[in-house]
Amino acid sequence: MSGEQTKAAGSPSWGAVRSRRLSSEVVTQVMQTVLDRMAPGDWLGSEATLAAEFGISRVTCREAIRELEAKGVVEVKVGADGGIRVAQPQPSRVAEVLAVQMHLIGISHDEIVAVQRALSPVAAEAAAADATEADIAAMVGLLAEQEQAFGDRERFTEVGMRLHARIGEASGNRILAIVLSALDPLEQPAFSTHADTQRSRRVLEAHRAIVDAIAAHDGAAARAAMTEHFEAFGAH
Structure with a gap:
């Protein structure tokens, strides 16, 4: 329809505004x-x-x-x-804006880890129930990519973050996926800084256990593996 569009039935009716701004x-x-x-x-x-x-x-x-x-x-x-x-929805934009706002208000490392420890096991358990073959194939591919990046702290960390984001997406819960995606870039510098050889090896082992449990559609094992992963990270 060209020009001014006709107001359809049910369209919003706006009230005159009188505030100072x-x-x-x-x-x-x-x-x-x-x-x-x-x-x-x-x-x-x-x-x-x-x-x-x-x-x-x-x-x-x-x-x-x-x-x-x-x-x-x-x-x-x-x-x-x-x-x-x-507007059309843009989940990635929501996560990006949320990440920036959390950074600007000074969310601490401890606060971030506390939320990740609470939500990531839930996401892993849900992913074990809902993950498709494509989801699992993507996780396996990211795990292989992280293994190849061993020794390169920045790339190793970046791929690990993508793996966590993929697990969030596979959970089927878009709120979980958005919140976890928003937290990841805030933690990436800390993960990268502390990703020495020993810790990187533990991270790989943890990620492998999580992906294996999701691939087996074992929710309890996926939740337990993710919980153990974050407890070990929190300890360091």
């Missing part, structure tokens, strides 16, 4: 409406129609739209079929 009120209203009842790709309107419905200037509306776009809430397209729609 109008653009912030627009952002609040749109975010709450998206959370309440909208889906990726849903039509919100054009800059002109939104400005009119909110009772604000197009300049103020544009400011709000830019903030919503920066937050990953909306997507803006130009042209005949352009306008503002609810």
Whole structure:
């Protein structure tokens, strides 16, 4: 449909805003409406129609739209079929933003390890139940890649982080996968710094036990192996 799109039945109805910072009120209203009842790709309107419905200037509306776009809430397209729609999900972006925010607020190493020790065994157990042949093949491949990287601290650590992320994805729980993926880059420098030969060998053995348990679809063994892995890391 070209030009201004017709407002469909069930489309959100915006209320005029009167706060001191109008653009912030627009952002609040749109975010709450998206959370309440909208889906990726849903039509919100054009800059002109939104400005009119909110009772604000197009300049103020544009400011709000830019903030919503920066937050990953909306997507803006130009042209005949352009306008503002609810954004498509980007799980990797959520993890990246979460990692940056945790870094900025000064999350400590002990806090990170505590969460990993709590969540990673849950993810491993779930992965043992839900992992597909493709998931398992990817884990086996990453384990082989980490073995080849033995002696190269940075690469060894980076591949290990990817293995943990793959286990999170295989758990079937997207919240677990996102949170664990966000924690990994925060810990990578610490893992890399302390990845001496002896510890690297223990990490490989632990990863092998975890992958073997997941491949056997043994949830209890996967959980136990992951728990032991993080207890050993916490001890160091």
